[in-house]
Amino acid sequence: MKFYRTNIDLRLTVILFIFGLVYASISLVNHFLFRTYGWDLGLYNNALYDYSRFQWNNEILLLPYLKISNSLGDHFSLTTVFISPLVWIFGSYTMLIFQIASILWGGYGIYRYVEYISGEKKTARWATVHFLSMWGIYSALAFDYHDNVVAAMFVPWFMLYVFRKKYLLSSLFLLLILTAKENMALWTIFICIGLITILYKEKRTLIYLMAATIFSGLYFIVVSKFVIPSLSGSDNDYIHFRYNVLGSSMKEALFFFFQHPVQSFTILFENHTGNPAFYGIKSELHFLVLLSGGIALFYKPQFLLMLIPIYFQKMFHNDPGKWGIFLQYSVEFAPILTIAVFYSITKAANKALKNYLMYATVACSLLGAIYLLDHKREFNYPPEQARFYQKQHYQTNYNIDSIYSAMKLIPPDAKVSAHSMLVPHLAIRDVIYYFPYIGDAEYVMALPSSGNYYPLNKNEFLFKLDSLQKDISWQTIYVDSSAILIKKR
Incomplete structure (x- = not known):
């Protein structure tokens, strides 16, 4: 079981090192200068402490607003449990360091995947740059730590080993995605369906992906319907369903999609709150998705299938802050867009065209990141949290x-x-x-x-x-x- 190679690609190492420095200059500097917060990094750090001492965490930081007897009854994430011993080495920086390492690991996964499908290290390196430049990563790094960031970084590895027919390894990464956060199971259902439409001619892979789809669905139902409510210490349903435009429960939402398909589609583009302050947020997201390689989703709609739950969990939410390009709510676009665009590029017969598309796509990804970093909306984090290239990022009014x-x-x-x-x-x-x-x-x-x-x-x-x-x-x-x-x- 090998995730690495003895023949080191020096250029890839330099790429990962440079982006690692950039990420650290955002996330770790923010923490040192007191730009991380009780909700969410404080919650994770307190959970780390409890898990490292072999005791459950009760999220007392949510008092008096929410009383939960076990933090796994809030979000069912085992990632914090797995890495909790590291808190005695890295202290309050543990989750941030782990998040940065996970993103770089995801970048290496992109490299391995694209190298496998293209047979070219050069193409794989440019794919890595495209991925690590994605605006969704920078927006997540600027605000604390989040489990969905880590989960998204396992996706390239899952897909790589599915393509290589290494089902034991792909199952390992599937489990890592599922246990990172409960709603990732919905995502893996659609990732598997998308892969089925690509690899349907390979019988063993088809059977494996069908089994993975069913397993992901059962996992989501069991965890969201039974495990989380029982651990939360209440008889309530899943507490993170906040989609009033669809109904008051997942069941009502499902019926809404089938009964009102046209209205469901239009909500993906419209401000359904009616508040003028939130106009343009969804359009901004669609624009950056297209700029960063989303055009490939029309050429290879199999990858658009994989993004259906991401679009729906964002665009139908009660909170307009989740619709757009900021915070951690767009990081899942990064691996799918990079994989989609470079999967499409490798199919180009003309080498000159392939190189042109590759360079143009990477340039557009960088432009998307620049737009995000230089843009600001009032209800998001202060701009100095993200702009690592400005002096203000390294300064504070505090002593x-x-x-x-x-x-x-x-x-x-x-x-x-x-x-x-x-x-x-x-x-x-x-x-x-x-x-x-x-x-x-x-x-x-x-x-x-x-x-x-x-x-x-x-x-x-x-x-x-x-x-x-x-x-x-x-x-x-x-x-x-x-x-x-x-x-x-």
Whole structure:
């Protein structure tokens, strides 16, 4: 079972190294400068701590807004469980480092897949550049860690081993995709269906893909319908179904698609909230998909099949922030678009045309990334979180040294309520709350001048802090222009 080769492609190594530096300059710098957040990186870091100590995580960071007895009852992801021992090496940076490594591993998977179907290392290298330049990757890296990013990076490997008829290895990567996040099972159903339409003439592969499709479907039903509700500690259905335009449940959504096919199709392009602030978000996504190689989806619609659940989970959602190109909600486009466009390019008979298409596609992918990085919508993260090429990305108004000094005053086993940007750094402990919820916390720490007061407004946030400072049961033990640390007497 070999995932690597002894004959190293030096040019590929340089490509991976350069992109690794770029990714680290986005993700790791953001974390160091307190641009990562309680929701979501803080949740993952606290889960890492619990799993590394062989105990379940109860997502107390969601209190008082949501009470879950087991974090697997929120999203069923085993990735955090698998890598939890690494927290004792990399600390609060663990998930971010793992995410970067996963993306580079996905890039290597693209290289191996394209080399296999084309027989050309040069084409495979350019495919890797195309993939690692994709805007969906940069938008995900700019905001914390997410399981679907890791899952998407296993897709090229799954497809490679299906094509090579290495079914044991393809099954391993299928399981890694499925266990990364429960909704990935819907995606693998359509990936398998798309592969069936390509490889249907190969009997053993056809049987394997049909079995993988059925297994993915059963996995999704069992996990979303039974496992997650039972672990969440409630009798509720799957808590992440937020598609009011389709109905109140997955069953109603399925009926809606069949009863209103035309309306379902138009929602893929229309702002179904009616709020003018959200016009153009879906069009922007479609434009970048086409720019980054989406035209190949018309030439090889088998790959468009693979993106059906990605389009639907984005475009029908209640939250307009999920429709567009920002955050982690578009990373699944990256492997499919790269594979689709280079699968199409390898079919070109004319070598000159093949090279022209290859270079043009890579250039368009880079243009898409530039557009994303230089573009901003008000309801997404601040632009300095993504623009690694600007000085502002490496600067902050905080006194970084003083904040880290203040955090050292908190004992490692203390119960803490912390401001969102501090939570990921302080979550490697048993009890951590998301301020303004205090619970039984012994320490409260905040950055009053941060400008980020979610879920409160500024006045509510500062009033809450001021009340604690005036409360005789609390003592302010550290305060400066950047941070305040309050201790229970």
